[in-house]
Amino acid sequence: MSSTAVTKPGAVPSVQEYSIRVPKNSKKKHNVMRFNATLNVDFSKWSQVKMERENNMKEYKGMDEEMPKFGAGSEFGRDAREEARRKKFGITSRKYKPEDQPWILKSGGKTGKKFKGIREGGVSENAAYYVFTHAPDGAIEAFPLHEWYNFQPIQRYKALSAEEAEQEFSRRNRVMNYFSLMMRKRMRNDDEGAEDDPELSEGGKGKKLGKKEKELKISEMDEWMDSDDDDSSSDEDKEKKNSEEEEDDKKKKKKAKEEAQKKKKKKKKGSDDEAFEESDDGDEEGRECDYISDSSDSESELEQQKEIKSVAEEDALRKLLASDEDSQGEENEEEKKDGEDDKDDDEDNKDKDEKEKDNKLNKESDKKKDKKKKKKQSKKKDVKKSGIGKDSSSDFSSDSGSDSDIPREKDSKKPNSAQSSRSVTPVLPGVSADCFKRKQSGSPDLSQSKKIKLDNFNSAPVTSYFPGASESGITEDAVRRYLMRKPMTTTELLQKFKSKKTGLTSEQLVNVMTQILKKINPVKQTIKNKMYLSIKAQHN
Amino acid sequence: MSAPPPHTDRELDLSNAGRGVWLVKVPKYIANKWEKASGDIEVGKLKITKNPGAKAEVSLRLSEAVLALKEREEEEIPKAHRLDVTTVTRQMLGVFSHVTPASTSDAIVPETEKLYMEGRIVQKLECRPYADNCYMKLKLESIKRASVPQRQVQQLDRVVQNFKPVSDHKHNIEYAEKKKAEGKKMRDDKDAVLEMLFAAFEKHQYYNIRDLAKITRQPIVYLKEILNEVCNYNLKNPHRNMWELKPEYRHYKDDQKPAATATKVDDSDDD
Structure with a gap:
């Protein structure tokens, strides 16, 4: 071989x-x-x-x-000691x-690689x-x-540090020129007297120039695209909303039947929506929405969710886990909801005139908005329904109506939903607590109990019906809700309802209030010579 | 170390940079032989056979002189090898050589390190033995060698020597004797002690008391008395537990900043 x-x-x-x-x-x-x-x-x-x-x-x-071996600053026998220590x-x-x-x-010399x-x-x-x-x-x-x-x-340019990158990213659409960015960074470094090799700026220029142009274009394009995207999407949204409105108007009466179908449809639409635009922050900016969040809407939505799911267990479980926080959060939300009122409250009724002015203003603005809102309300309903499928509340709770809408809504043809949206909130903590108890006792008919509860909500205003109360929005539940939140005096309480568009004279209001209070029989305590009324959360 | 500073950059001699060279992978047994061979003899022959229409065949044949270079108990190694040629892909391989000056060079002009570019690797050759008897035997031997466990059982025929415990070790005794010979530390004249202290502090700024006691050979109590007069005791961490002269006594040449680069000085553990 x-x-x-x-x-x-x-x-x-x-x-x-x-x-x-x-x-x-x-x-x-x-x-x-x-x-x-x-x-x-x-x-x-x-x-x-x-x-x-x-x-x-x-x-x-x-x-x-970096210590001197001899003379000033030196230690005797340091090296040996260090060695021994090691x-x-x-x-x-x-x-x-x-x-x-x-x-x-x-x-390639100094400027080379x-x-x-x-x-x-x-x-x-x-x-x-x-x-x-x-x-x-x-x-x-x-x-x-x-x-x-x-x-x-070896990289001959400096990369942005984590913080700097974060900062630049935050204004990514505004920064057109990558080159200027790096330039600025370098200038800053120069100021600090950092070791910035000059060959960097010389040698890298040729390459970077090309890069820069490219970068520039890209960023611009991006911006256009972004803006286009936003516009089109928002337009589309509007269109969609409009069509939905129309649909709504037409179908209002047959709603009950068609609801399920519609939901499906909406869901589909919603999903399409999702596919179309990634949920970027800032995407929501184009839409009009009220920032005064109304938890009640979201709550009602929750309620609806429950109905749809008809699996109360899950909800109850969730409540059980987070019953405390929930009620807390709710409180917060509610406080937010009528922030104006609270603000006034805090001023302790001193500036009544001002307040009234405020209220008037509010009313006026409300009136102005009324038409819009009405429309929007219906819109919202739709949105909500579409939203039920995917994510529960967070997105849509923000664009919910202000309080003054509710009576109006009630007058309109959907008393049921309105009521639920109104009345659910105050009792909810009770519900959660209830659920908690029930869970502990381990009874299986949770859903049933829930239903009973729901029935209760609906029937509550009926049973405690006071002349002029329901139209004016003064319900036992509303009062309860306020009292549950925090102890308040009767005047404060009255103020709450005055600020709303009750359409009642103050005497009537007082009358109604006294009746309601008698019924509720809240806990009374006197602080600073004022009688504060309150209800325990479990009081139901 | 009289060698020139290692971190200076040197020109890379590029006169051979364009040259194409071959990278040849050879078995260790050949490499061993080649290492032993002196530089001027022929260690082998490379044969390139070009058949038209087929790939060129490259083979390596070791010379007799190299094969003869062997110690006892060393196996025969195969004489002929086939070289598989592959091209270098996906990477750029170069060869450079580094000439380090001999440390014992007594030339008048000190040699410097030199770097040469030796060329670019254009082809990789892999030396493969033909699977003949000779190679198989070699492999067999190596496998056998590898299978021998490194530690082996040995039977002892007598008791292994143990050492009796000793109450006092030799070096302890020596140390004690030395101490005795030195006698007790005597309190010296204060001026003399101060002289010694200042001399010591001229060399370094910070001292541990034990070191000072060793240097001045004074009893620690006495030394402390004196130190309290002329020195400050550092309680804080850069130079913790160390003595330094009071500002009025010290005049270091460049008393800029007493090196604030903090290090943990824990001196209670050694000696």
Whole structure:
């Protein structure tokens, strides 16, 4: 099998033979430098190349070794002590070997590329590598290869730090020019007197210029696209809403039947919507929505959800987990809801005139908004329904109507939903507590109990019907709700309802109120010579 | 170390940069032989056979001189090898050489480190033995060697020597004797002690009391008395538990900032 090449009776086998020598030069060591092909390194095009070992002396020594050995600031026997201390911890310091440090390769003078060559281990573990070169006399010289170094380019520009990146990202659509950004950063650095290599700005310019233009375009395009996106989506939304409204108007009466169908439809639409626009922050900006959040709507929505799901257990469980927080949050929400009122309350009835003005203003504005709102309300209903499927409340609770709508709504043809939206809230904590109890007792008919509860809500205003009460929005539940939230005086309570558009004279109001209060029979306590009424949360 | 500073950059000699070289992977047993061979003899022959229409075949044949270089109990190694040629892809491989000056060079002009670019690797060759008897035997031997466990059981025929416990070790005794010879630390004249202290503080700024006691050979109580007069005791962490001269006594040449680079100085553990 051996030496087949020579004796082979082939056609015209041209045979070349070279003798191999292994020249001995113990001082000269051959190493491999490995570059990635993507770096497009061409050795033959290199002009000025310098190589040096990386200086890691500082890192090796650590930062604390910058102490004078003698004279001021020096300690006697410090080195020995440090050594002993390290030994105690089992650290034996190795000597710093400059020949073990990575190579730094600079090609093309000052402005050229920089590479760092890190030694690779394990290449010649099981085999030896030789490099064969032609000697002048035609023989081959073989040199053993000692080390392999993997050369990687060193970044010559500075990247943004995490915080800076965050900052720039926050105004990503405003920043048109990436280059100016980096420039600014560099300027800042210059001010600080940081070691900013000047070759960076010179050498990198050529490349960066091209890049910059590209970047610029991209960002602009992005912006256009963004804005387009927003516009179109919002337009579409509007259209959708309009169509929905129309639909609504037409179908109001047959609603009950068609509701299910519609829901499906809406859901579909909603899903389409979702697919169309990713929920970015700022997407909602185009839409008109009231920021005075009304928890009641979301609650009613929840209620509806329950009905749809008819799985009260889950809800109850959720409540059970978060009953406390829920009631808390609810309180907060409610407080937010009639923030104006509360504000006034806090002023302790001193500036009644002002308040009334306020109220008037509110009313006026309400009136102005009325038409819009009415429409919107219906819209909202739709939105809600569509929203039921996907996410429960958070999105839509924000665009809910203000309180003054509710009576109106009640007058309109949907007393049921309105009532629920009104009346659910105050009793909810009770419900949650109830649920809690029930859960503990472990009765299985939770859903039933819930239903009973719901019935209660609906029937409550009926049973406690006072002349002029329901139209005016003064219900037992509303009063309860207020009292449950925080103790308040009767005047404050009255103020609450005065601020709403009750359409009653103050005497009538007082009458109604007294009746309701008698019925509720709240806890009375006197603080600072004022009688405060309150109800415990469980009081139901 | 008289060697030139290692962290200066050196020009890479690029005269050979454009040259194409071969990277050859050889088995260790060949490499061992080649290492032993002296530089001027022929260690082998490389044969390139080009058949028209087929790939060129490259083979390596070790010379007799190299094969003869062997110690006892060393196996025969295969003589002929096939070289598989592959091209270098996805990476750029170069070879550079690094000449380090011999540390014992007594040349008048000190040699400096030199770097040469030796060329670009254009082809990779892998040396493969033909699977003949010789190679199989070699492998067999190596496998056998590898399978021998590193630790082996040994039977002892007598009791291993243990050492009796000693009440007082030798170096302890020596130390005690030395101390005795020194005698008790005597209270020296205060001026003399101060002289010694100032001399010591000229060298360093901070001292531990134990070191000072060693230097001045005074009893610690006495030393402390004196130190309280002329020195401050550091309680805080850079140079904690160390004495330094009071400002009015010290006049260091460049008393800029008493090196505030804080390090943990815990001195209660050693000696």
